Amino acid sequence: MADIDPEFRLIEPIESAMVRDEVMDHLLEEYYGNEENIAFFELVDTFTGDRSDDDIGRVIGELYDFSRAHPEPAAWLDAIVANYDVDGITDVVSLPFYSIIEKQLLMTLRQAEYTLKHAMFLCGESAGPEPYLVTLESDLGQVQSLMEDLQSDWDSVSTNWKAVKFQRIATLKEKELYDEDLVERVKKLRDQAKKAITDAGSEWFSRIGENYISDLMKMKPTIETLTELTKEFATRFYNEKVSRGMLDFNDLEHLALRILSDPEHDGAPSNAALGYREKFKEVLIDEYQDTNMVQERILSLVTADTEADGNLFMVGDVKQSIYRFRLAEPGLFLAKYKRYTEVGDGTGLKIDLSQNFRSRSDVLDTTNFIFNQLMDTEVAEIEYDEQAELVLGASFPKSDRTQTEFVLIDMEQDGRTDDTDDLAPEQLQKRQAEARYIAKRIATLIGEKTPVFDKGLKQYRPMEYRDIVILSRALTSAPDMEDAMKELDIPFYANNNSGYFEATEVATMVALLKIIDNPYQDIPLASVLRSPIVRLEEDSLARIRAVGKGKPYFEALEIYSVSETGNLASQIQFFLRQLGKWRELSMRENLADLIAQIFQETNFYDFVGGLPGGKQRQANLRALLDRADQYEKTAFRGLFRFIRFVERLQVKGQDLGTAKTLGEKEDVVRMMTIHASKGLEFPVVFLSGLDRKFNMRDIYNKYLFDKDFGFATRYTDPVKRLVYPSIIQQAIKYKKNC
Numbered sequence: 001m002a003d004i005d006p007e008f009r010l011i012e013p014i015e016s017a018m019v020r021d022e023v024m025d026h027l028l029e030e031y032y033g034n035e036e037n038i039a040f041f042e043l044v045d046t047f048t049g050d051r052s053d054d055d056i057g058r059v060i061g062e063l064y065d066f067s068r069a070h071p072e073p074a075a076w077l078d079a080i081v082a083n084y085d086v087d088g089i090t091d092v093v094s095l096p097f098y099s100i101i102e103k104q105l106l107m108t109l110r111q112a113e114y115t116l117k118h119a120m121f122l123c124g125e126s127a128g129p130e131p132y133l134v135t136l137e138s139d140l141g142q143v144q145s146l147m148e149d150l151q152s153d154w155d156s157v158s159t160n161w162k163a164v165k166f167q168r169i170a171t172l173k174e175k176e177l178y179d180e181d182l183v184e185r186v187k188k189l190r191d192q193a194k195k196a197i198t199d200a201g202s203e204w205f206s207r208i209g210e211n212y213i214s215d216l217m218k219m220k221p222t223i224e225t226l227t228e229l230t231k232e233f234a235t236r237f238y239n240e241k242v243s244r245g246m247l248d249f250n251d252l253e254h255l256a257l258r259i260l261s262d263p264e265h266d267g268a269p270s271n272a273a274l275g276y277r278e279k280f281k282e283v284l285i286d287e288y289q290d291t292n293m294v295q296e297r298i299l300s301l302v303t304a305d306t307e308a309d310g311n312l313f314m315v316g317d318v319k320q321s322i323y324r325f326r327l328a329e330p331g332l333f334l335a336k337y338k339r340y341t342e343v344g345d346g347t348g349l350k351i352d353l354s355q356n357f358r359s360r361s362d363v364l365d366t367t368n369f370i371f372n373q374l375m376d377t378e379v380a381e382i383e384y385d386e387q388a389e390l391v392l393g394a395s396f397p398k399s400d401r402t403q404t405e406f407v408l409i410d411m412e413q414d415g416r417t418d419d420t421d422d423l424a425p426e427q428l429q430k431r432q433a434e435a436r437y438i439a440k441r442i443a444t445l446i447g448e449k450t451p452v453f454d455k456g457l458k459q460y461r462p463m464e465y466r467d468i469v470i471l472s473r474a475l476t477s478a479p480d481m482e483d484a485m486k487e488l489d490i491p492f493y494a495n496n497n498s499g500y501f502e503a504t505e506v507a508t509m510v511a512l513l514k515i516i517d518n519p520y521q522d523i524p525l526a527s528v529l530r531s532p533i534v535r536l537e538e539d540s541l542a543r544i545r546a547v548g549k550g551k552p553y554f555e556a557l558e559i560y561s562v563s564e565t566g567n568l569a570s571q572i573q574f575f576l577r578q579l580g581k582w583r584e585l586s587m588r589e590n591l592a593d594l595i596a597q598i599f600q601e602t603n604f605y606d607f608v609g610g611l612p613g614g615k616q617r618q619a620n621l622r623a624l625l626d627r628a629d630q631y632e633k634t635a636f637r638g639l640f641r642f643i644r645f646v647e648r649l650q651v652k653g654q655d656l657g658t659a660k661t662l663g664e665k666e667d668v669v670r671m672m673t674i675h676a677s678k679g680l681e682f683p684v685v686f687l688s689g690l691d692r693k694f695n696m697r698d699i700y701n702k703y704l705f706d707k708d709f710g711f712a713t714r715y716t717d718p719v720k721r722l723v724y725p726s727i728i729q730q731a732i733k734y735k736k737n738c
Contacts, residue, residue: 002255004242011246014627015634018645019244023237024057027229039225046222046716047702059703063230064237066705068250069327071257071267071297073234077227080710083728084220092154092209095216097709097731101204102150104734105157107378108200109147112193116140119189127179129186131170136186138167139193146197154209161201166194203730212727215715219726223711244635253294260301273301281311288316290328293707307340307348318382319375322675329707334381355393358681364390366404396453397460409433430691431477435484438686442468442669443488445684452683465491469682470671472689481671481688491668495676501650505608505617508533509624510646512598516582517639519554526553533602534575540568578602586639592629594639599625696737704732 011019031040047055067073083096092098120136122128142164149160169190172178241247247255260273269277283303285291291299303312318337321330340350356364368389375384382388396402411430442465449462470481478494485492500506508531511524519525529536547563548556561572578601586594599605599621608617631642674687698704703713712729716722725733 002259004247004255005245007245008242009246010252011241011248012630012634014631014645015246015636016241016248017648018634018636018641019240020061020237021648023240024061024233027233027236028053028057031229039221040229042718043222043225043229045718046713055702060226060230060233062705063226063711064234066327066711067230067234068254069292069294069329069707071294073254074231076710077231080227081220081224083709084216084223086213086216089213090210092212092727095213095727097728100709100731100735101727104731105150105200105204106147108196109143109150112143112196113140113147115189115193115196116143119186119193122182122186122189125179125182127177127182129172129178129183131172132186132190135167135169136190139190142166143193143197158205158209161197161205164197164201215726216728219713219715226711246635250294253298256298257294257301260298269301276302277304282313283311284313284315286315288314289318289321289330289333290316290323290326291332292327292329293332296329296332307336308344308346310348319371319380319388320678322678327707330381337382352387354387354389354391356390357393359390359394360396360402361392362402362404364392399451399453401450407437409437429480431480432484434688435477435480436487438470438481438688439484439488439490441686442485442490446490463684464667465669466665466667467683468669468686469677469680469684470669470686470688471674471677472671472687473674473692473695474689475671475673477689478671485669491666492671493666493668494671495673500620500623501646503617503620505604506620506624508604509595509598509621510643513595513639514643515554516579516586516594517643519579519583520552522553525557529557529575532607533604534571536568536571543568544572590629590632590637591639591642592625592632595625595628699733699736704729704736706732706735 031037034040044053044056047059049055063077064073067076070076086095089095092101116136116139120133120140123130123133123136146157146160146164149157152160169187172183175183238251241251260270260276261267262270280302283299285299299312304310314333314336316333318330318333321328321333324330336348337350340348342350344350368384371384372389374380375382375388377383409430411433445463445468446465451460452463452467453459454461475494482492482494501510508527511527511531512533514521514524515528526541528534529541530538544556544560545553548559551559557572558576561569561576582594582598585597589597605618605621608614608621611617628642631637631645636642636645670682703711705711709728709732712726712732714723714729715726
């Protein structure tokens with residue numbers, strides 16, 4: 001049924017990435033070799049620049065990944081093209097994704113309407129600028145008229161939007177009669193409304209609808225080529241994995257789906273699925289909010305057909321959905337939450353588990369207060385009502401020191417700053433000031449032996465460093481936080497997933513491995529010669545270069561070793577003998593044994609252990625040894641390929657993260673991402689970086705993915721070499737933004 005080797009193994013992520021790269025390189029090389037494939041070269045021009053064509057492989061790979069979250073990837077890819085098949089469509093309102101555009105325009109108008117009504121309310125306040133009301137009423141009338149026009153055709157909406165004219169606001173006579181603050185607030189609100197209308201007009205109505213539709217038609221061949229390439233890559237990648245006797249987890253999901261569904265009867269349950277239905281009395285699934293469409297389809301095939309008589313028990317909290325970036329679909333949870341009832345009459349049964357057994361009422365009240373104002377169906381796809389609120393379920397002894405604190409650090413230089421204040425904004429950047437404050441607050445809490453309740457002991461005890469965690473959306477501020485902690489001698493650990501290859505000890509070993517593979521690489525060779533492994537001074541490097549001008553540095557090294565005498569020549573001769581031995585060893589021993597022998601012969605591992613942070617440095621070197629050993633267990637072996645793998649990670653901006661050296665019991669202040677903290681408990685939590693804006697980088701990418709409308713990118717005119725957003729790209733961008 002699955003037609004795979006029963007002895008298959010799950011592929012390691014390292015190995016999968018390398019197989020994937022090989023398949024992609026062969027695929028693109030084949031297409032580049034066909035000079036008559038004009039559609040392919042137009043696709044390349046659309047997604048690549050003058051300096052590199054890496055983006056074409058990247059977009060194919062990302063589209064492949066996105067498609068695999070769908071039960072029928074090939075059918076989903078085919079459906080993408082339908083959004084560009086606009087033959088016969090003459091009005092933008094007839095496009096399949098127009099509902100997104102209409103919603104965005106309506107939201108803009110509602111925002112402007114609300115802002116203008118607020119301004120009008122302020123005009124009616126005591127000493128408010130009442131003469132402004134006439135102008136504001138005119139503005140409001142235009143906005144409401146545009147709302148009614150949204151049901152018209154695109155050209156009418158465009159014409160009416162462009163016809164909006166904002167009058168000059170009235171001049172106030174006898175200004176002393178009006179509150180200056182109210183006057184400025186009203187003007188600011190009106191400016192906000194005007195800007196919202198003007199910006200939306202520039203965004204959507206700078207071009208006529210006919211041109212938007214024409215762009216989609218012209219883009220269709222390029223999108224078809226892209227989807228066909230993606231399907232071809234998917235086939236080749238799968239076949240390559242099967243030929244090597246290995247599969248990844250996503251393959252297992254789709255193979256399970258193939259076994260459980262009957263393609264001859266529109267994907268109805270197969271005999272195997274019906275057998276499992278008979279076998280399973282209950283099917284239980286946890287973290288249901290992070291289920292994807294493939295997993296949902298599998299579940300539907302092995303459980304009862306109807307919800308009212310169903311045997312699927314799902315547990316989850318859509319507010320905790322953190323894997324949408326991995327293509328989880330929280331909408332599955334939301335649809336059932338809205339459809340199911342408390343009595344389960346005719347549908348599924350809904351049981352709200354709102355009690356929280358981890359946090360005090362201080363934490364829960366603060367959380368409820370904030371999210372009551374932020375979350376609704378428009379912004380967060382769920383209404384934060386009484387059913388969604390957190391309810392105290394745990395019992396804690398009373399304390400007057402557990403209130404939530406909200407701290408604002410004023411970075412304005414207003415002359416009030418004391419010269420001795422180490423939080424002075426002129427002395428620090430925002431991240432540094434925040435880190436400095438947190439460090440001082442921790443030092444105070446520890447110094448005062450602040451009591452915390454220990455659930456294990458069921459009593460209060462003095463606070464320890466391990467009780468404290470600093471949470472942030474990202475760990476970009478970790479270096480500043482570490483510096484602030486060091487100044488106050490506070491033990492600190494940030495669980496950072498970057499910086500491994502930049503660590504000096506790791507970079508030195510990677511450079512050494514590179515010259516063992518090929519000594520004719522000047523920069524890695526110079527790095528090793530200057531490192532503690534050889535310990536040459538800068539003037540020694542210059543003297544070596546002088547004897548071999550115009551030659552590779554390795555040849556200059558060899559020349560110096562035989563033509564000169566003295567300590568430097570002896571050092572070089574010893575190193576060259578070692579290097580020759582290691583090169584020979586690399587051809588007959590595995591990579592891990594080679595690295596272990598280098599550690600032993602150079603004492604480099606022991607040396608870094610004596611440096612500041614020696615424990616972490618040695619852990620990094622052990623991690624390199626472990627990763628080399630793991631690599632050797634894949635189908636890719638040998639020093640050359642391992643180096644290429646490391647270079648691939650560095651070029652693509654990926655990292656392995658510094659090796660973990662701390663256990664759960666270590667008495668240190670920890671810093672981690674909010675994402676990584678899920679499921680953990682700490683008595684004291686600092687939530688840092690709250691001033692940061694949301695990361696909107698993805699929506700301004702060259703291309704966007706959407707589960708409903710597939711794929712969108714900008715339009716590229718191959719003749720005029722002009723690039724501008726397509727209407728589907730704008731629509732999906734606003735869908736993600738909302």
